[in-house]
Amino acid sequence: MKILFAGAGALGLRFAYMMHKAGHDIVAIDGWKDHVDAMKKNGLQAIIDGKDEGYLHFPVYHTSEVNQIKDNFELVFVATKAMGLKDMLKTIQPLMNPKTKIICVLNGLGHITTLKQFIAPENILIGTTVWSSGLGGPGVLKTGGSGKMDLKQVEEKNLDYTMQIVEELNKAGLNVNYSQNVYASIWNKAVVNCVLNTMCTLIDCNINEYGSYEHNYEISKAIIDEMALVAKAEDNVDMDKELVHKIVAGTFPIDKQGLHYPSLYQDMKNKRLTEIDYLNGAVARMGKAHNIPTPINAFIAHLIHSKENKNGNK
């Protein structure tokens, strides 16, 4: 297949590496100039499970060079930050045809709405993944372990072709499961992020410290109760609230994610804009559209934005 990796960060490159190894024809596009330049010059250096696998060579472009790309793609992986999705879709629109499928496993909520502005719902493969990855600097993929991915076509037409794609992804080792539970998975994952990312940032603590407050359940509950109502209205998901509380609490021990400072915490410290509008901010936005009050999630989104404003995050 001809596959475009729209966003060549850690996770995008992990999948790019795997699909390239499996013999597919890949191209990557990214907005980080030093990173793009390094890959243009040397190729992508892949260090997998601590072993240097050498350099992979495939075409890489800066987002400003999109009109140099003459290909047309059967498959696009979007792998930007949540707030970069819309601009990336605008950028790559000329590279898609009416049959091009887009895989989107970005964290957060509200991406389907954005994707639908650019392609038909039958071409959107939405999902979640537990694959993780890292960069060792510009042009260096440094990753390991294994993972899996759940996908679902937003409008289920012509599924045969999608199943062929899924088969190709699985031949490359991506462990893709076509699942009817994708929406529930997206919301469960969003709950963890809407609670831990924001609370650790406002309390200024790691995940274990959040869990060490005796009434942490009440804090989580205030967020989750609103999310459950919005999940039902927006995606017809019946959130299992006791389960998601357990998932949240399961991260607290120090031999789990307890010592971790969530990504939004790190973005805040590093004066980067956060993904808040795709977490609690999206809950508030969707709640408003469905006439469901979401005072707590709206309030949290404002506090995080106010903190960005104070820090001068960009």
Add this chain to the structure above:
Amino acid sequence: MKILFAGAGALGLRFAYMMHKAGHDIVAIDGWKDHVDAMKKNGLQAIIDGKDEGYLHFPVYHTSEVNQIKDNFELVFVATKAMGLKDMLKTIQPLMNPKTKIICVLNGLGHITTLKQFIAPENILIGTTVWSSGLGGPGVLKTGGSGKMDLKQVEEKNLDYTMQIVEELNKAGLNVNYSQNVYASIWNKAVVNCVLNTMCTLIDCNINEYGSYEHNYEISKAIIDEMALVAKAEDNVDMDKELVHKIVAGTFPIDKQGLHYPSLYQDMKNKRLTEIDYLNGAVARMGKAHNIPTPINAFIAHLIHSKENKNGNK
């Protein structure tokens, strides 16, 4: 009059200084040992408007020495931190008689409930003050400027005697106004604290930076809307919401309180327990008692407590 200053911090001592100058018979009790020891040894050093007024001598006791006090008082000023009020009242209970009046102008909400556990409502003079003050170290009062105080007797019986007290306070220069608007003043002042103390702490900013976020009004509104409902139910106060928003916004400019970090912010940084249970925590508690939902104020109280827990505040 024989007057007990129950709590000899900056504000208590400012009033003690004024009442002593006016010829009243004063005694002070406090829990800070070094401070009490300094005053026992040298007296209270008073630096007023930059001028050293020398040392004042009056009996000072540590709270553990309460049974050495043989007097019985006509008037008590309580001047503790909000969370210290109850323990102080327990401590000084033997020193009061059925006619002893207590003046309470502490910041925050819920003090009447605490006071009523110890004395009759007709003996409680509740109020607000804009007098401010400071300490220059143990045993040193360092203050200046002027102020005023609004007071109201919680149950208005035998007001003649109260008016005599007010007259004595005014002879000493305290600028006391017996006012029917005291409850509204308490709530207006509490609004400012419930918004700025907590938001500056969670956002980690000064008052000007809070005001610099373009949607600060929405943050304040979420807190104030709940408070207005509770103020009506608890104290029959018709809060003027537009006015309190203006009071809050009036603090933002850097030539007003803009560069100030509120007391709760400073308590948090200095690892002291905060007054949150007498601010947003009190709103949530009163709301619950009146069946008024206060999700935002309850949530804020939890976040502040969680932050205290993480910091190991004591």
